[in-house]
Amino acid sequence: MVFFISQSLFFIIPLLIVAIAGMFSEKSGTVNIALEGLMVIGAFCGTFFINKMQAIGFLEGAPQLLLIISMILAGIGGAIFSSLLGFLAINMRANQVIGGTALNLVGGALAIFLAKQFQPNNAVQISYDNSVFRLDSDFLAGVFPNINYIFFKQAYLTLYIGILILIVSTIVIYKTKFGSRLSACGEHPEAAQSVGINVYRYRWIGVLLSGFLGGLGGLVYALPISVSFEGTVAGYGFLALAVLIFGQWKPMRVFIAAIFFGMFKALSVTFFSFDWISDLIVQFPNVPFGTIFRILPYLATMLILALTSKRSRAPKASGIPFNFKAN
């Protein structure tokens, strides 16, 4: 059980960050279907930097600092990449779903291409040592060994950064002038414009923020679960999109949705660690449990979406290009 919770945190936190990334963009009125591509680009930038720095021994004594720098780099990579979406969706007023799909394809191809071009032997895998980033602290180890294992021993700094992003973005969206204006641009841009808000600027900020968090989320996803990045995040960006819809574009509900999906996703890799599931596998050798647990997160998403989509609270002008001259 402890192992399961610790594993599911590795899935929950990136889902949370990337879904919040999508939220910033959709709140401002741009559908960001390119989350998958943003994650790939961010993960590529971050892991490539870590790979190179670990090779030359840069910041060997301070791995957490290296992690923070590479996360910022991943975010910047994502933000630059998302400016392509911003240009397409805000300035050119093109179809955002198609543009986002194009960026997903660009992201996947670019990451593999660059990895092959800049690595010896045309290798796709960018390998890195992720064990040095583990917090590995003995805090509370004597009193609550389980909590120590989950939150301090096996955890990464990314866990706390994810929670920080959740709190900050909740405050920003609900308690600041910027947040209200951002939401106004997604709900009714004409009204926002009539009171003197520059809709284009707010949409651009929304998209760039989304790109930064999306790229960062990509690295947060790639780092703990593997020792190499292979140019794909396995449909995680789309899962985050589903989390966003299930969370009804509200940060706290997005967090709950992320926990739900993250648990299912973790179950698909750790189901054998549960005794009762192991017993079931022994009892029914003909039932393909592996396949069932792999499919389960997607099916659960579908079911939840079917139940919640009827009374959707999506930003009303999300996906509709804004034309200044037409008003």
Next chain:
Amino acid sequence: MNNVLKKIGNFFKNLWAKIVPFVKKVWAKVLPVLKKIGKAIAKFFGRFKKAEGFNAFLGAMLAISIGLIMGILLMWIIKPDNATEGITRLIKGTLNNPNGVKAGIGVLLLSSAPLIFTGLSVAFAFKTGLFNIGASGQYTVGLFCAVLVGILGDSLGSFQWIVAVLAGMAGGFLWGAIPGLFKARYNVHEVITSIMFNYVGMYLVNGLLTSNFLKTRVVDGSNNRTIKVDQLARTPYGFFDELFPNSGLDISILIAIGTAILIYFLLNKTVFGRELKAVGLNRHAAKYSGVNEKKGIFMSMAISGMLAGLGGALFILGPNRFNLGNAYAIENVILTPGFDGIPIALLASSNPIGVVFATFFVSHIKLAGTAMQSVGFVKEIVDIIIAIILYFSAFSLILTQNLGNIKKFFHKFKRKKNTQDVAFEAKEGDE
């Protein structure tokens, strides 16, 4: 010596003096003719300009050229030494085939057939206002159903390949129908459902193939791929065996082109197709005018899935070169043909006939990618080019619609330049 030079100089001077008036005379005669021809060309294209397809065609050409230029620039930056050879191979594409042009065209057509189907699948959904990203999953499920019939359906005799194709269509139909159902009944966005079903389909197919029952019958354990389908289940070569010998081309390309024409007629000449298009243009208006819009959404997703499934079935049933057959590798990776369908459909502006030509272009450039590898370029460069083309075709329609504005802009620019020139000349005159 000087005299000689002078003489020669004078000779040329005289000649020049004679030539200039002559050229002017001829030019005066030719110019009206040229103007007439120009007007005729303008008129000819003007007729197209009124047609809906012209802007789309222009937009596609624009997107393709931008994509190619960007790709060439990228190659130039990365490996300047090999760039010339690489670019030549990129442009030659199909013609890189070492066995000659004929074999090259055969391979091009062979690799085009599945892509035409996935392109048609995406294009059909687009025409009815839906975005089917799930062509990949539908393709995989169709492929799986065809494999099952192709390997286990021995008792079907010479009908085996036809039944296998139909089974593939049914599989794709089912896999497209589920997102359609979710969209029509529960209003879940089809992009998310269909992308989810890519993964569900892939994991399900892989899980079923590795299950106890099928593992021994359908899968070749030594390389973790499906075994080749029975001889009777393979699509026939038809007359292509003689036309393009040893290219492996079978009749699937004919079926693909036939399907494209069929879909064109379905969308434009039948009540059913018109209703589907009406649902796509405005769901509420269609409902108001008596169309069952929920059925429309369901059917268009299902037919879209069926097309992708047909593509998968025809791919796996293809005999390939020397009748060796195709195989499906059991890896947890989503198959790419489904995703290739998206740029194809967009390049063609969702026109079913256009899909065929767009597919030829994409296959051509993909074949170039394989050929470029031997001169030190990674073949993913082609994927980048295709993605850039997709990116620009997303707003090329807007660009071509605003072509008039761009023209106006250039005219303004010209006028400005002219006035500048005049001012400059005036200054010179003053001096």
